[in-house]
Amino acid sequence: MKSEDTKKRSYSMWKDVWKRLKRNKTAMFGLFLLILVILGAIFAGVIAPEGYDAQNLRERFMKPCASHIFGTDQYGRDIFARVLYGARISLRVGFSAVLLSVTVGTVIGACAAYYGKYIDNILMRFIDIWMSLPSILLAISVMAALGSSINNLVIAIAISSIPGHARIVRSAVLSVKNQEFIEAAISNGASDFRIITRYILPNCLAPIIVQATMSVAKAILSASSLSFIGLGVQQPVPEWGAMLSAGRTYIRDYPWIITFPGLAIMITIYGINLFGDGLRDALDPRLKN
Secondary structure (H helix, E strand, C coil): HHHHHHHHHHHHHHCCCCCHHHHCCCHHHHHHHHHHHHHHHHHHHHCCCCCCCCEEEEEECEEEEECCCCCCCCCCCCCHHHHHHHHHHHHHHHHHHHHHHHHHHHHHHHHHHHHHHHHHHHHHHHHHHHHHCCCCHHHHHHHHHHHCCHHHHHHHHHHHHHHHHHHHHHHHHHHCCCCCCHHHHHHHCCHHHHHHHHHCCCCCCHHHHHHHHHHHHHHHHHHHHHHHCCCCCCCCCCHHHHHHHHHHHHCCCCCHHHHHHHHHHHHHHHHHHHHHHHHHHHCCCCHHH
């Protein structure tokens, strides 16, 4: 019975969050942009059946027109198709890197806050050292050591993002670990693993979700930056940063080659940030009305 009541309260809470989120027009616009990019990535094969690497040297450097709405690049490849397929790479890297960093950061932060004392001190000093390293330089070092591939790009970005998630989780766990329902669970003989996963973390989801949402935009931007300098996804795979790097030579005479990949990055990050800001406001209990 108690479990059913808990589920009902949880459902009611998320229902209220969604209602508040729907009232935020800016957040819904950001969600619309994000859904648009995701749908473009999912249906890229349907929208652009010719693929991302179909070359036609007779159509090199074509301006945007009816047959190629974003124009063509130096090899006669359709830029619109490459932008759509590039969304798959960028979204895959962004969401995968955040999932990995949130998982590891949650484990570190939860253990540090729950056990406290010397465990907290050791883990947090390690995190402090970790955070003292510039994230982009750390990602560059990891990519240089592991080599250029999509999986290595995910690992590099995740490693540079773990400390921020660990600190967020630690502060959230510290705010709930001494509440009465946690003490009741301890007195009933619940294991540490059960207490952390069943009672503590579900009550810390709001800041974790907001941090993860905002981190996706940062991960996509980091992936594009690494690919731009040649340490991320390699040609001919159409990643937005790599497309900017390949087209920068032609920026004066054929600006559309870099304009549309750049706009794709901007629109995606803009949409995620708008949605993340709205989600943060919707999950803030002080803003309930």
